[in-house]
Amino acid sequence: MRFLTGLVCTLMMLAFGTETGSAREAGAPEWRIVIHGGAGVILRENLSAEQEAAYTAALETSLKAGGEVLASGGSAVDAVQAAVLTMEDDPLFNAGRGAVMTAARIHELDASIMDGRERNAGAVAGVTRVRNPILAARAVMDQSEHVMFAGQGADNFSESVGLELVDNSYFTTERRSQALDRVLREQTRTDADRHGTVGAVAIDKDGNLAAATTTGGMTAKAAGRIGDSPIIGAATYAQNGVCAVSATGHGEYFIRVGVAKTICSRVELASETITAAAENALGQVETLGGDGGVIVMGGEGQYAYVFNSAGMYRGMMDASGAMETAIFEQGE
Ligand code: ASP
Numbered sequence: 001m002r003f004l005t006g007l008v009c010t011l012m013m014l015a016f017g018t019e020t021g022s023a024r025e026a027g028a029p030e031w032r033i034v035i036h037g038g039a040g041v042i043l044r045e046n047l048s049a050e051q052e053a054a055y056t057a058a059l060e061t062s063l064k065a066g067g068e069v070l071a072s073g074g075s076a077v078d079a080v081q082a083a084v085l086t087m088e089d090d091p092l093f094n095a096g097r098g099a100v101m102t103a104a105r106i107h108e109l110d111a112s113i114m115d116g117r118e119r120n121a122g123a124v125a126g127v128t129r130v131r132n133p134i135l136a137a138r139a140v141m142d143q144s145e146h147v148m149f150a151g152q153g154a155d156n157f158s159e160s161v162g163l164e165l166v167d168n169s170y171f172t173t174e175r176r177s178q179a180l181d182r183v184l185r186e187q188t189r190t191d192a193d194r195h196g197t198v199g200a201v202a203i204d205k206d207g208n209l210a211a212a213t214t215t216g217g218m219t220a221k222a223a224g225r226i227g228d229s230p231i232i233g234a235a236t237y238a239q240n241g242v243c244a245v246s247a248t249g250h251g252e253y254f255i256r257v258g259v260a261k262t263i264c265s266r267v268e269l270a271s272e273t274i275t276a277a278a279e280n281a282l283g284q285v286e287t288l289g290g291d292g293g294v295i296v297m298g299g300e301g302q303y304a305y306v307f308n309s310a311g312m313y314r315g316m317m318d319a320s321g322a323m324e325t326a327i328f329e330q331g332e
Contacts, residue, residue, distance in 0.1 A: 029301040030319035031070035033202040035062050035083050037093050039248045039293035040195035042311025044328050052327065055092060055313055059325040062086045063317040066200060071319065076210035076244075077115040077138075080200040084111075084134050084212045087198040091173045093313075094196025096132055099171050099216025101180040104223050107171040109216055110230035111137040112148075116209030116238035123148040123230040129165045130158035134214045137230070139163060147232065176219070183220040191309070193219035197229055199246025201238070201297040209244040209297060211236045211260070217251070227251025233261035241299040242268045243277075249285065249292010249309070257284045263296060274298045278306035 037059060047055075066083030070076070088096025099107045111133035112123035122141025125148065130136045136158040140149055149157050159165055183189050197215035204210075213236045215229040228234035228251035235251070237260035238244035245260035259281045266277035274296040285292065286308050293307025295314065305314045305326075315325035 029203070031202070031204050032297065032301045032303065032316065032318035033063060033066040033070060033079055033083055033200060034295045034297055034303045034305070034316045035059065035066070035087075035198070035200045035314065036246060036248055036293065036295045036305070037062075037087060037198050037313030038196035039291075039307045039309040039312035041191040041309060042313070042327055047327070055327060056325050058087065058090050058092050059313060059315040060323065061090075062198075062200070063315050063323055063325070066202060067317040070202060070204055073205060075115075076202040076204040076208045077113065079202040079204065080210045080212035081113060081134055081138055083200040083202070084198050084214050085132060088132050088134060088214055091175075093198045094216045095198045095214040097171050098173050098176065100176050100193065100196070100219040101172070102217075102223055102225075103184065103220045105180060106168050107216055108221070108223070108225075109133045109171070109214070110227055111212070111214035112230045112232055112236040113137045113141060113212040114210060114232060114236050114238040114244075115141070116240040116242075116244055119239055121147050121232045121236070123232060123236075124154040124158070125150040125226045125230040126224060127151070127154045127158070128168050129155040131164040131166045131170065134212055135163050137212070137214075148230065150226070171216070179219050189219060194250055195248065195292070195309075197235075197248040199235070199248060199295065201244040201246050201295050201303070203244075203297055203301045207240065207299070209238045209240050209242075209299065211238040211244040211246045213246045213248075215248075228254035228259070231255055233258050235260055237261050237264050239264055239268070243274055243299065244297045245278075245294055247292060247294045248312070250290040253285045253288050253290025254292065256288060257281055259285060259294065263294065267298065274302060275304045275306060278304055282306055282308050
């Protein structure tokens with residue numbers, strides 16, 4: 001099994017399980033945000049210099065949007081929302097505008113968000129009209145007594161709280177339309193047809209964790225298919241003092257392993273490092289036949305990128321002024 005694990009800060013978590021912002025260890029980052037734009041077979045030889053520059057710029061835009069929220073004292077949950085919102089609006093990513101198409105040639109979008117303070121969460125599945133599914137997920141969390149809405153009801157709920165609705169064709173791009181044609185013709189998906197979800201995890205000045213994930217799913221998915229991205233505990237999880245996770249990959253496997261909650265439970269109950277916990281969960285995904293990756297932030301702001309695919313669009317920004325982005329395997 002091949003894992004790529006990114007930088008992990010050396011701070012140890014000394015206290016587990018607190019649900020509200022805890023005192024921070026000396027040396028912990030004042031705030032930090034980590035993002036992903038999907039994992040998959042992303043090889044340098046398949047990406048032109050222009051494409052690489054465009055993805056890098058888009059990742060930086062997302063990091064800055066989230067970082068601005070955190071730098072001005074905003075919450076982790078507002079930061080992850082701001083970070084993924086820019087990627088939903090950017091046709092480069094498989095989320096919002098630029099999302100992949102179903103076999104019925106429409107877009108059905110999934111998103112979720114979780115606030116580590118009270119483990120409050122919101123999600124929408126199979127939405128077709130709300131322009132920004134992550135805002136719909138947030139509204140479910142903040143403005144309803146429920147955690148998850150699906151389909152027509154989710155779009156209606158979004159409209160009722162004043163979110164912008166669009167025609168489904170707003171999400172369509174030539175690139176995704178051609179990908180659908182190819183998959184329907186060849187009756188097989190390439191790795192890229194299954195990937196491209198975006199997500200973010202963050203810690204704010206008060207030590208609160210949050211996570212968000214949003215996607216179009218996989219190219220030519222059957223009508224009504226729901227992946228892992230809107231499922232709390234599969235692609236998204238956040239619990240203060242423990243960890244925050246956003247996942248991307250072959251959703252059916254991530255649901256079956258319960259990847260995000262598995263990682264946080266291993267950190268909380270077995271005192272594993274976030275890296276060891278993520279490698280274990282992704283190992284289970286791989287054993288079942290799936291691939292993908294996760295971004296993880298620990299209770300003290302330590303972080304990791306772990307993936308068993310050939311690349312993952314990813315990046316980090318923190319209060320020290322540090323900003324990094326990467327696409328390919330480490331060292332490439
Ligand atoms: N996890 C998403 C899904 O299965 C796809 C992805 O991450 O790219 O819907």
